[in-house]
Amino acid sequence: MTTPLPSLAAWIDGVALIAPGLPDWSLARAVLRGEQPYQPAPSELPAPSVLPPAERRRASRVVKLALALGLAACADAQVDAATLATVFTASGADGHNCHALCEQLAGDDRQISPTRFHNSVHNAAAGYWGIATGATAPCQVIAGFDASFGAGLLDALAQVVTGQVPVLLIAYDSEYPQPLHAKRDTPDCAGVALLLSPQRGARSQARLQLAPTGEAAQTCTVPALENLRRQIPALRALPLLQQLAAQRSGRCVLDYLPPMQLAAELTAC
Amino acid sequence: MFSPCQITASTLTTCLGHGRAANWQALRAGQSGLAPCAFETVQLATWIGEVAGVDAITLAEPLARYDCRNNRLTQLGLLGDGFAAAVLAARERYGPERVGVFLGTSTAGILQTELAYRQRDPESGALPAEFNYRDTHNSFSLAAFTRDYFALSGPALAISTACSSSAKVFAAAARQLAVGTIDAAVVGGVDSLCLTTLYGFASLQLTSAQPCQPYDAARNGISIGEAAAFALLERPSAGNGEGVRLLGVGESSDAYHMSAPHPEGRGARQAMLAALAAAGLPPAAIDYINLHGTATPANDAAEGCAVAAVFGPHTPCSSTKGATGHTLGAAGAVEAVICAMALESSFLPGSPGTQTLDPAIALNYLRHGQPAAARTVLSNSFGFGGSNCSLILAV
Numbered sequence: 001m002t003t004p005l006p007s008l009a010a011w012i013d014g015v016a017l018i019a020p021g022l023p024d025w026s027l028a029r030a031v032l033r034g035e036q037p038y039q040p041a042p043s044e045l046p047a048p049s050v051l052p053p054a055e056r057r058r059a060s061r062v063v064k065l066a067l068a069l070g071l072a073a074c075a076d077a078q079v080d081a082a083t084l085a086t087v088f089t090a091s092g093a094d095g096h097n098c099h100a101l102c103e104q105l106a107g108d109d110r111q112i113s114p115t116r117f118h119n120s121v122h123n124a125a126a127g128y129w130g131i132a133t134g135a136t137a138p139c140q141v142i143a144g145f146d147a148s149f150g151a152g153l154l155d156a157l158a159q160v161v162t163g164q165v166p167v168l169l170i171a172y173d174s175e176y177p178q179p180l181h182a183k184r185d186t187p188d189c190a191g192v193a194l195l196l197s198p199q200r201g202a203r204s205q206a207r208l209q210l211a212p213t214g215e216a217a218q219t220c221t222v223p224a225l226e227n228l229r230r231q232i233p234a235l236r237a238l239p240l241l242q243q244l245a246a247q248r249s250g251r252c253v254l255d256y257l258p259p260m261q262l263a264a265e266l267t268a269c
Numbered sequence: 270m271f272s273p274c275q276i277t278a279s280t281l282t283t284c285l286g287h288g289r290a291a292n293w294q295a296l297r298a299g300q301s302g303l304a305p306c307a308f309e310t311v312q313l314a315t316w317i318g319e320v321a322g323v324d325a326i327t328l329a330e331p332l333a334r335y336d337c338r339n340n341r342l343t344q345l346g347l348l349g350d351g352f353a354a355a356v357l358a359a360r361e362r363y364g365p366e367r368v369g370v371f372l373g374t375s376t377a378g379i380l381q382t383e384l385a386y387r388q389r390d391p392e393s394g395a396l397p398a399e400f401n402y403r404d405t406h407n408s409f410s411l412a413a414f415t416r417d418y419f420a421l422s423g424p425a426l427a428i429s430t431a432c433s434s435s436a437k438v439f440a441a442a443a444r445q446l447a448v449g450t451i452d453a454a455v456v457g458g459v460d461s462l463c464l465t466t467l468y469g470f471a472s473l474q475l476t477s478a479q480p481c482q483p484y485d486a487a488r489n490g491i492s493i494g495e496a497a498a499f500a501l502l503e504r505p506s507a508g509n510g511e512g513v514r515l516l517g518v519g520e521s522s523d524a525y526h527m528s529a530p531h532p533e534g535r536g537a538r539q540a541m542l543a544a545l546a547a548a549g550l551p552p553a554a555i556d557y558i559n560l561h562g563t564a565t566p567a568n569d570a571a572e573g574c575a576v577a578a579v580f581g582p583h584t585p586c587s588s589t590k591g592a593t594g595h596t597l598g599a600a601g602a603v604e605a606v607i608c609a610m611a612l613e614s615s616f617l618p619g620s621p622g623t624q625t626l627d628p629a630i631a632l633n634y635l636r637h638g639q640p641a642a643a644r645t646v647l648s649n650s651f652g653f654g655g656s657n658c659s660l661i662l663a664v
Contacts, residue, residue, distance in 0.1 A: 006447075009495045028529060041510070105464045105468060112465075120469065121375065121652075123656055128527070130522040136522050136523070137522065138520035140520075145413065152346060154445065159444060163570055178395075183403075
């Protein structure tokens, strides 16, 4: 290539976080700045008011989580969700639905419910997002096991840079019930959403530039937050969010696919 | 802006056979690889496209933890057509951290979990100790396996958007090539037979009791298949300028329904137009369309409507799912490689199983293959959740 390659960078115009003990970004920001102590509590998943009534009643935990994250980031950025390209990324799909299907398929009556089947796809939350918001733009749905956040961030930034359009990244994970929980012990639902934009705007909070690195990933100093970072793939974003919360410019290394990690250079607005 | 990518190697393994030659021979001859379902303990009146010999595959010893039908099929697929050697050469050329892995799947190795649920401890309900969720069932497992198989250390992801998964990996890889995080990408898709999809599509009454008949007036459902298909993508350079190039990708969302397409194919139309815009081509530049063509009444009607709206009634088109079955998350990559072979061989594949074309769909649908010097082709892949992707390939 003779032309120089573009840098992998975007402006962060909106942020959302839902995690155990961190029901929204405004409380999370205070905790991440050290202004309030972290208090453990189960994740709170708001009812998805944007879905039609029938879908709303049946919405699973993972669908509630992903929709709430996306809508909160759009509200923070003051953008219309219907216009946005999206990148969803998660280690797995709906664990409770998966358990129910596997249990039934192991028995004598294998006539599974059609709704359970279409809700079993990894892109179910993304499909409901489209139905809820009317967004017809490209929608990517990634799985990266523990590397899901980094994989999603890489694709979202590449879309911003190559397409020169804003992209909504929604990284989310949910728990499996037993017996799968013993094999994949994600403790609760949690996730992060970032609205990434190619140009600086009135709502821009920081500029983010990303590059692969071999350096070790940064950890969280508060032990409870460090546990969340380790236990829930989407919360590998916590060191970045900590810097965003403090509006602190600088560099942090995010856990991705060891030995390849991602160095995030944040410039606060 | 879309930066074109060179396809420097490709391979596919389907029920038609292992590797490009076996598949192309069958496609040229208009043969189908479908057979009545005798998979595992499944009792359904349906036809399937099962790959021969998958369970005889042994994974290389250091990778034994990945052992499951889906990764056995992955390894079998990677060994076709010198593809593995081409990846290793790219690793040598660029370095292991500069080769990315982008693979599509709908169910990965979920069969392993289905089987483990039959062996739960009667007291505790626990799954067997040897059951490994991470390296078999998890959607990322095939990408992790492939990355480890080639000792790569670059970026990797799985895309799981149901039946558009392994078309969308081409878009994701092209973006990383464009921004320079990698110099080469292993893209592709692997999906393998399992109870979830066989009983699941049956529950939606979307499986046919006969071999599927895409675009037929009497079509009544899909035949599920399994496959592994891969391509190696690189930025075009003086040294690799021969062969097939990815000119554009278009992605869209139906925002309509979880398991039914928009009746007029709104999202399909949007994806095809986006692919044309990315390639900078008018519809008339497309010489052949490999349709998604699943053979469900709703899919083919909606897609036919969208294709006719974009291209009119004259562009030759066909679905190859009557030959391979619907390989779900692998279909995008399978059909991209079929398109590449069509471009290289100047032959457009037909549609085994299709008898009487649906008179309500005004397309130039090829029931039988025909010689034609195609230069530019488009391939459609659409999935549950309203996920659509169109690829444009050219020589």
